[in-house]
Amino acid sequence: MNLDEIRAQITRLDKELLTLLAKRKGLSLDVARSKLQHPRPIRDQEREQALLVELINQGRALGLDAHYVTQIYHTIIEDSVLSQQALLQEVLNPQASSPAISVAFLGLRGSYSNMAARKYLSRYKATLVEHNCESFQQIFDTVESGQAQYGILPIENTSSGAINDVFDLIQHTSLSIVGELTQPIEHCLLVAVDTEVSKLSTLYTHPQVYQQCSQYLSTLPGVKVEFCAASSNAMELVAQLRRPDIGAMGSADGGALHGLTPLVSGLANQKQNMTRFIVVARKPVEVAMQIPAKTSFIMSTGQQSGALVETLLVLRNHDIPMTKLQSRPIIGNPWEEMFYVDVAANVNSPAMQAALSELKDIVHFIKILGCYPSDEVSPTRISSKLLNQSPAPIEPNASAPLKSPTLALQVGRFSVSPQEPLLAVLLTQWPERVSLAEVARQIKEQGGHVLGVPCFGEGDSQFEQSRLQQLSEVAKQFDLATLTYVHNSEQLPRAAESLDVLLLAPNEGAREALLTAAGRSTRPVLLPLAESHAQTLADAERLLAQGNQQLALIDTQSRPLADLLRLQQHTRLPLLSQLAPQEDVLAELGVVLKGVGIQGFCLSVEDEDNLHALGQLAQRLYQD
Numbered sequence: 001m002n003l004d005e006i007r008a009q010i011t012r013l014d015k016e017l018l019t020l021l022a023k024r025k026g027l028s029l030d031v032a033r034s035k036l037q038h039p040r041p042i043r044d045q046e047r048e049q050a051l052l053v054e055l056i057n058q059g060r061a062l063g064l065d066a067h068y069v070t071q072i073y074h075t076i077i078e079d080s081v082l083s084q085q086a087l088l089q090e091v092l093n094p095q096a097s098s099p100a101i102s103v104a105f106l107g108l109r110g111s112y113s114n115m116a117a118r119k120y121l122s123r124y125k126a127t128l129v130e131h132n133c134e135s136f137q138q139i140f141d142t143v144e145s146g147q148a149q150y151g152i153l154p155i156e157n158t159s160s161g162a163i164n165d166v167f168d169l170i171q172h173t174s175l176s177i178v179g180e181l182t183q184p185i186e187h188c189l190l191v192a193v194d195t196e197v198s199k200l201s202t203l204y205t206h207p208q209v210y211q212q213c214s215q216y217l218s219t220l221p222g223v224k225v226e227f228c229a230a231s232s233n234a235m236e237l238v239a240q241l242r243r244p245d246i247g248a249m250g251s252a253d254g255g256a257l258h259g260l261t262p263l264v265s266g267l268a269n270q271k272q273n274m275t276r277f278i279v280v281a282r283k284p285v286e287v288a289m290q291i292p293a294k295t296s297f298i299m300s301t302g303q304q305s306g307a308l309v310e311t312l313l314v315l316r317n318h319d320i321p322m323t324k325l326q327s328r329p330i331i332g333n334p335w336e337e338m339f340y341v342d343v344a345a346n347v348n349s350p351a352m353q354a355a356l357s358e359l360k361d362i363v364h365f366i367k368i369l370g371c372y373p374s375d376e377v378s379p380t381r382i383s384s385k386l387l388n389q390s391p392a393p394i395e396p397n398a399s400a401p402l403k404s405p406t407l408a409l410q411v412g413r414f415s416v417s418p419q420e421p422l423l424a425v426l427l428t429q430w431p432e433r434v435s436l437a438e439v440a441r442q443i444k445e446q447g448g449h450v451l452g453v454p455c456f457g458e459g460d461s462q463f464e465q466s467r468l469q470q471l472s473e474v475a476k477q478f479d480l481a482t483l484t485y486v487h488n489s490e491q492l493p494r495a496a497e498s499l500d501v502l503l504l505a506p507n508e509g510a511r512e513a514l515l516t517a518a519g520r521s522t523r524p525v526l527l528p529l530a531e532s533h534a535q536t537l538a539d540a541e542r543l544l545a546q547g548n549q550q551l552a553l554i555d556t557q558s559r560p561l562a563d564l565l566r567l568q569q570h571t572r573l574p575l576l577s578q579l580a581p582q583e584d585v586l587a588e589l590g591v592v593l594k595g596v597g598i599q600g601f602c603l604s605v606e607d608e609d610n611l612h613a614l615g616q617l618a619q620r621l622y623q624d
């Protein structure tokens with residue numbers, strides 16, 4: 001077969017795949033209709049888990065790796081759940097469906113708010129009428145006066161935090177929040193004609209984008225930066241001028257609306273840059289009880305001590321999870337605060353109704369801002385336990401686990417517990433023979449959780465920075481947490497900026513400064529055992545005293561079991577163990593250590609050849 005013939009086959013297959021995906025979506029909507037007739041929750045994570053395990057196993061038999069299959073199905077299921085939710089909402093709020101929908105947002109065509117508006121309203125099959133606004137106030141005015149049905153407003157950003165102006169305007173509006181969505185903010189360098197970065201002399205952008213991309217821009221010293229009112233204005237200008245020496249900065253999708261193409265992407269200093277938007281309308285919506293809802297309200301309490309705590313206790317007593325609490329000053333009442341609260345509950349649920357009536361008795365002011373479907377469809381995770389199910393071998397006779405420590409370690413998205421210990425791989429050096437991505441893929445495939453690679457000490461700080469960044473990007477791709485050795489207090493904050501867990505190098509000089517820096521960090525820290533238990537515990541105390549309570553001890557020298565048990569009697573900190581893969585009894589050792597309450601294993605490997613040991617260890621640790 002020649003290239004054209006092979007490509008023709010691929011094209012045919014892709015068409016078949018799309019037809020099948022459309023059929024699947026149709027069936028998922030049938031499921032929604034059935035759930036409407038015989039009410040039950042839209043989301044069924046048990047079903048999703050069973051489906052994923054089956055698909056992963058079928059995929060493996062066909063030579064597809066587990067991570068690949070999981071990623072594809074997370075996307076398919078997310079769309080399936082959101083489409084089912086939208087169908088239920090349309091049945092419940094028929095006024096929402098009309099031939100044209102008008103929406104007000106900040107900026108011109110191509111702005112981040114515009115892209116958010118398009119994404120949110122794409123769920124309705126109606127033509128979009130867009131109202132460009134110059135301020136948040138104008139968005140509120142446009143919707144309040146009925147010129148637009150919906151307004152889209154950014155409310156918080158993962159890098160810059162709460163957007164105070166929007167919070168302040170909500171305090172006084174008659175509008176209701178009827179929806180939310182979270183949008184990744186991915187800054188790109190956009191150009192109108194075929195050109196190269198070296199040919200650029202001027203870049204147009206918004207000051208906030210400039211700030212968020214400062215590190216990249218410092219690598220282009222000869223390029224002049226000109227500010228515009230919004231990133232969409234910059235795009236418009238560059239599209240009009242069509243010159244090879246100028247570019248704009250903004251989203252790739254937004255640029256495409258102006259005929260611009262991205263020359264470089266991923267420019268933001270912080271890679272996880274996301275904005276949460278709220279959708280406002282004149283009338284509140286009703287949210288079906290079968291779908292996860294959020295309710296937003298504002299309240300002010302008296303200034304007496306404990307007033308806020310009392311309100312939060314009401315929520316806790318009714319088992320209502322709070323997802324956000326933000327305070328803003330009340331204009332005209334110095335030192336009084338208005339609290340913005342988001343809870344994961346339907347305003348019409350009995351628990352929420354009971355909580356609201358109790359809150360009314362103890363607050364000075366309370367107003368419901370809206371109840372809306374939650375935009376988050378958190379991916380169903382398959383535990384290592386489920387993936388590694390095989391007939392259970394005979395367990396060696398381990399002693400009964402000691403009382404489990406009270407401190408719960410959270411590494412990335414993994415909650416560490418004696419039942420589900422953490423499984424990390426720590427490469428002794430940066431991989432040379434294969435790519436880091438291949439190592440990550442293997443770790444994921446074998447059931448590991450954390451990818452650890454040394455990033456410091458082999459070059460200048462820019463080189464180290466690029467390793468930290470590579471590690472974090474590759475791990476994210478494979479849904480793994482990240483780890484590196486930290487040798488001194490200067491490295492610590494740099495590692496903490498990008499990675500999930502920090503392993504302090506044992507016995508380096510300037511120990512105190514390192515412990516203090518680790519104690520000030522908000523990342524979990526692994527502290528290697530010192531010569532004596534007394535020294536280890538003193539080091540731990542020093543670190544904890546700085547505020548960071550996410551601390552675990554790690555045995556890096558395979559100490560005798562009795563020694564570890566003795567240590568456990570004196571501390572509530574979780575204990576992890578670093579193991580070498582050469583050990584022929586590695587898996588058995590793991591089981592014994594898990595039996596005595598060791599909460600994690602760090603497999604120290606020289607290269608990818610030793611990774612198969614991880615699979616054996618995972619299988620023994622996670623089977624029932």
Ligand SMILES: C=C(O[C@@H]1C=C(C(=O)O)C=C[C@H]1O)C(=O)O
Nearest residue numbers: 028031042043044047048077080
């Ligand atoms: C389709 C269903 O609804 C949801 C979507 C699923 C899917 O797309 O596979 C699975 C479970 C539910 O969370 C269902 O319940 O079967």
